[in-house]
Amino acid sequence: MGSRLVELLGAQHVAGSSASRLSDQIRALILDGRLTVGERLPSERSLALELRRSRSTITRAYDTLDVERYVDRVHGGGTRVPLPGSHLSPGPAVGDEAIDMSIASMDSTPGLYDATVRSLPQLAALRGSSGYLLQGLPELREAVARRFTERGAPTSSDEIVITAGAMHALNLVLTTIGRRGDRALIEQPTFPHAIEALRRHGYRMQATPVEVDGWDAGHVTDILLSARPQAAYLIPDFHNPTGATMTDAAREVIATTARSAGTLLIVDETTAELDIDRGWSPKPIAAFSPDIITIGSMSKLAWGGLRIGWIRADRRLVARLLAVRSSYDLGTALLEQCIAAELLTDLPSLKAHVRARLSAGRAAVADALEGFDGIRMPRTPGGLSAWVDLGAPVSTALSLAARDRQLILPPGPRFATGGVLERKVRIPISFPPKQAAEAMERLHLAWDHISQSDATAIGELPRTAVV
Known part of the structure; x- marks a missing residue:
């Protein structure tokens, strides 16, 4: 069995690499956290x-x-990744002027302050209780359930568990259902922290490709029926990072096949409400099968600092989730739940703000990419990012050059297993236009640098068709 380092590097991408190129690839793995401290x-x-x-x-x-x-290299002790502060902070000095595009998220909705003020009487009314609500505030669970019902998946509040964000929800689900050594189906690319969570829970991952134009539903169902993975993690709405949306027909086929194969589908809807101009509204996958586990959050819709997420599951699984949760967590902060409940009373305003911000950010990125030779922005009808084809396997080199110019931009392989996707890069569209323009200017400088480098000359590398 090969080492994790080679799995992350992707042997096919480092074959024939010079020592300098190889050290650059390993440095990138350390900088974006795929190789961990120690x-x-x-x-x-x-x-x-x-x-x-x-x-x-x-x-x-x-x-x-x-x-x-x-x-750190110790004679007889091997080579290890050190603590960043044990010598010097890794990488070029990244100061306050750096723009961090490793996080695709927006600042808070304008209504957050008013919702906070309105929520205080509700919080005050809860002072007579213990403050421990393991399943979550009833009013918030009702609001989340109502939104599922409006979208086509009838849901009751006792099928909802409120969590401290979507990652908390995912880890709670995996702790409850997980079986170390089992297979899990994931998309490629996908949300990097989900890969880390699945790996930490001992899953062996099998990938199915996703492009900007969607999924190969036949490939997904083939894996479900042949490998019969214990779990599958999917992002069907404004997929992170490609922005694709799964069709209703594909949702029904995949949900039905997963149930037949005995696979628990974990559907991440964190980006489901981030519509700019998609032009249609799909049903939640939960509408097609009673066994679907759905997770979501307020972080992309309202603010990342509002640590509110949820799980939708059948009542039997909810009981198991709550039994597991009580061993390490006794509930989500009540103030934040009260605020979230207030915000969800005016969902149209929330979505209008998101639509305006993402539309402006998308335009800024698209305009800037016009100045990059051979690169165009793919159609991006919603979500938080554009999944850009660089035309050549230079994503890691571009990421390192961007960091030298105070721009933190994870390379394509960060969103996959096995070191693939070197031709792709995720560019967030969630930044304000002025900041997005500055970030793209820095990226352009990095692009020019690697284009002129003898080792990675863009013109000397085989190119893909421009998307």
């Missing part, structure tokens, strides 16, 4: 064998990383 890297000899490179090449790559203090 993780031990393969020995020089074993890595040389896996990559079919000379040991001297691996030694030079490790030596470069050691000098730059990305790794």
